[in-house]
Amino acid sequence: xxxxATIIAFQQQDERTIQRFYHAQRPKFINWLKGRYRIxxxxxxxxxxxxxxxxxxxxxxxxxxxxxxxxLETYLFGIGKMIxxxxxxxxxxxxxFSDMDEKEISDExxxxxxxxxxxxxGGSNGSVDEAMSAQLLRALDExxxxxxxxxxxxxxxxxxxxxxxxKTGYKNGKGAKxxxxxxxxxxxELMQKQ
Amino acid sequence: xxxxxxxxxAKAMNKxxxxxxxxxxxLQGELSPTExxxxxxxxxxxxxxxxxxxxFRQLENIIRNAEYHAIxxxxxxxxxxxxxxxxxxxxIRRLSFIITAAAVAVLGFLSFxxxxxxxxxxxxxxxxxxxxxxxxxxxxxxxxxxEGLNLYDxxxxxxxxxxxxxxxxxxxxxxxxxxxxMALKNFEAAIPIYEELxxxxxxxxxxxxxxxxxAYLGAGNKQACQEQLKTIxxxxxxATAARDLLNDL
Numbered sequence: 001x002x003x004x005a006t007i008i009a010f011q012q013q014d015e016r017t018i019q020r021f022y023h024a025q026r027p028k029f030i031n032w033l034k035g036r037y038r039i040x041x042x043x044x045x046x047x048x049x050x051x052x053x054x055x056x057x058x059x060x061x062x063x064x065x066x067x068x069x070x071x072l073e074t075y076l077f078g079i080g081k082m083i084x085x086x087x088x089x090x091x092x093x094x095x096x097f098s099d100m101d102e103k104e105i106s107d108e109x110x111x112x113x114x115x116x117x118x119x120x121x122g123g124s125n126g127s128v129d130e131a132m133s134a135q136l137l138r139a140l141d142e143x144x145x146x147x148x149x150x151x152x153x154x155x156x157x158x159x160x161x162x163x164x165x166x167k168t169g170y171k172n173g174k175g176a177k178x179x180x181x182x183x184x185x186x187x188x189e190l191m192q193k194q
Numbered sequence: 195x196x197x198x199x200x201x202x203x204a205k206a207m208n209k210x211x212x213x214x215x216x217x218x219x220x221l222q223g224e225l226s227p228t229e230x231x232x233x234x235x236x237x238x239x240x241x242x243x244x245x246x247x248x249x250f251r252q253l254e255n256i257i258r259n260a261e262y263h264a265i266x267x268x269x270x271x272x273x274x275x276x277x278x279x280x281x282x283x284x285x286i287r288r289l290s291f292i293i294t295a296a297a298v299a300v301l302g303f304l305s306f307x308x309x310x311x312x313x314x315x316x317x318x319x320x321x322x323x324x325x326x327x328x329x330x331x332x333x334x335x336x337x338x339x340x341e342g343l344n345l346y347d348x349x350x351x352x353x354x355x356x357x358x359x360x361x362x363x364x365x366x367x368x369x370x371x372x373x374x375x376m377a378l379k380n381f382e383a384a385i386p387i388y389e390e391l392x393x394x395x396x397x398x399x400x401x402x403x404x405x406x407x408x409a410y411l412g413a414g415n416k417q418a419c420q421e422q423l424k425t426i427x428x429x430x431x432x433a434t435a436a437r438d439l440l441n442d443l
Binding site: 023046054058151156178181184187188 | 267
C-alpha cells in the first residue's frame with residue numbers, strides 16, 4: 001500500500017490497515033532501538049515503539065502529514081529519535097544520549113511536535129498522569145451511549161457540533177451541544193465517584 | 195449576568211450544565227465582547243467561579259489526553275492478539291509456503307536440477323528466510339561498513355560479501371556476511387559464521403538462532419535444524435516462526 005493510501009486508511013481509522021502497519025514496522029523499529037541505542041530491555045523498546053506509533057497516528061489524524069514528502073517509515077523513525085531522547089530524559093541519563101547522536105536529525109524528522117511527546121513524560125504543563133487517563137476511560141465506558149460517542153467525536157476526532165449532530169441523530173448542533181454539556185456533568189460525577 | 199449566548203446555551207439544562215455551557219462558550223469564543231468582559235471580571239474576582247472554571251479545563255484536558263492512553267491500550271490489545279493468534283499465523287505462513295513451493299515447481303520445469311535434492315526443505319528455507327534489515331546505516335551518518343551495507347540494501351550480496359570479509363573482527367560485518375550468504379543460498383558458508391556468532395549474546399540474540407536453523411535446513415541437515423529450532427525460547431520474536439517450521443518439517 002502506498003503512502004497516500006496508508007494515510008487515508010489511518011484517517012478513516014481502518015483498523016486492519018493500521019494494525020498491519022503497526023506489526024510491519026515493529027520488528028525493524030525495535031531492532032533499531034536495540035542496535036543503535038543499546039536499549040536492551042524488550043519492554044522498554046516496546047514502550048518507545050508504542051509511544052512513537054501513537055504520535056504518528058495522531059499526527060496523521062490531525063492532517064499534519066497530508067503533505068509529507070518523506071515516507072511514513074522515515075517519519076516514524078524520526079519520531080522514534082525524539083521519543084528516545086525524552087525516554088532518556090525520564091531515565092535521567094540525557095548526557096549519554098547526546099553523546100550517542102542526535103546531530104543528524106534532519107528538518108523533516110524534526111517535524112514531530114515535542115509538546116505531544118511530553119504528554120508521555122509527565123513533565124510539561126497540562127500533562128496528565130496515566131492513572132487519571134485510565135480513570136477517565138473507565139468513566140467514559142460507564143457513561144455509555146450516546147455520551148461516549150459525543151465526547152469522543154468532539155474531543156478526540158475534533159468534529160464540529162453540527163457534524164456530531166449528523167452522526168448521532170440530533171436535530172442540529174445546538175441539540176448535540178446541550179447533550180454534550182449534560183454528558184460532561186455526568187462524566188465529572190463519575191470521575192469524582194471513582 | 196451574562197447575555198444571550200450563555201442563556202441560549204443554558205436553556206433547559208440543570209445548574210452544573212449551565213455553568214459548563216458558559217465555560218464552554220467562553221473557551222470556544224462564542225461570547226459577545228460584553229459577555230466576555232463580564233466573564234473575565236468574574237474570573238478575576240470570584241475565587242469559587244475561578245476554581246470551577248479551572249476544574250472544567252482540567253476535565254477537558256484529561257479527556258483529550260486520555261486519547262493517547264486509549265490508543266496505547268489498543269496497541270497492547272494487538273500485542274496480546276499477536277501472542278494468541280498462532281493459528282492464523284500458521285495459515286498465513288502456510289500460504290506463503292504454498293506460493294513459494296509453486297514458484298519452485300515452475301522453476302523446476304525451467305531448470306531440472308534446481309532444488310532437486312531437497313525440494314521441500316529448500317522451499318521452506320525460501321519461505322522463512324528474509325535477509326535481516328540493515329539496522330546500522332542511518333541517513334547522513336558515517337558508518338564504517340556503510341559501503342557494504344549499501345550494497346546489501348540493494349541486494350548486491352556478492353559485492354557486499356567482499357566488503358564484509360574485509361572486517362573479520364567486526365561482529366556486525368560477520369552477521370551481514372552470513373545473511374548475504376543465506377540470500378545467495380550459500381548455506382554451508384553461512385553456518386560456521388552463525389555458529390560463531392551464536393556463542394556471544396547481544397542484540398542479534400533472536401535472529402541468529404533462527405537463521406542458523408534455516409542454514410542447517412538449506413544445507414540438508416534437517417536434524418540439526420530441528421534441534422536448533424527447539425532451542426528458540428517462547429518469548430523470542432521468532433518463536434512462532436520456529437514452531438511453524440518445526441510443524442512443517
